[in-house]
Amino acid sequence: MPSKPRSLRVASVYMREWVKNHPEWRAMNAGRHHEHYHRYKALVFERLGNRCAICSWTDERALQIDHIYGRNDSRYDFLPKSQGGYGYGYLRKIAELENLTELFQLLCANHNWIKKHEMKEFAYYKR
Numbered sequence: 001m002p003s004k005p006r007s008l009r010v011a012s013v014y015m016r017e018w019v020k021n022h023p024e025w026r027a028m029n030a031g032r033h034h035e036h037y038h039r040y041k042a043l044v045f046e047r048l049g050n051r052c053a054i055c056s057w058t059d060e061r062a063l064q065i066d067h068i069y070g071r072n073d074s075r076y077d078f079l080p081k082s083q084g085g086y087g088y089g090y091l092r093k094i095a096e097l098e099n100l101t102e103l104f105q106l107l108c109a110n111h112n113w114i115k116k117h118e119m120k121e122f123a124y125y126k127r
């Protein structure tokens, strides 16, 4: 891997130090990120009906975005791989999908876990 020119390396060290010494800037930026995250999450939830597809549970604290065909299905290959949860980039991308409702649904925590068991999505089933 080619190493960065010295001037860039110095600049990035300087930036890192600067950010460390300006916690208010960090907090502001994190806050903005958080805001966007919630906006896209709300948009996805709204497009998916704001309720569990099976039992109509509506408390969003226990609602989860579910990959209808299982997260390893090739239909989701065009999306960045999500590591467990859903990052901001992932949410933004799916929020804008025309066929969102064909690929994703909302499930309450109970139905999400039950589905995971039925679809054997757990690693320990894969032998």
Ligand SMILES: [Zn+2]
Pocket: 052, 053, 054, 055, 056, 057, 107, 108, 109, 110, 111
């Ligand atoms: Zn449910």
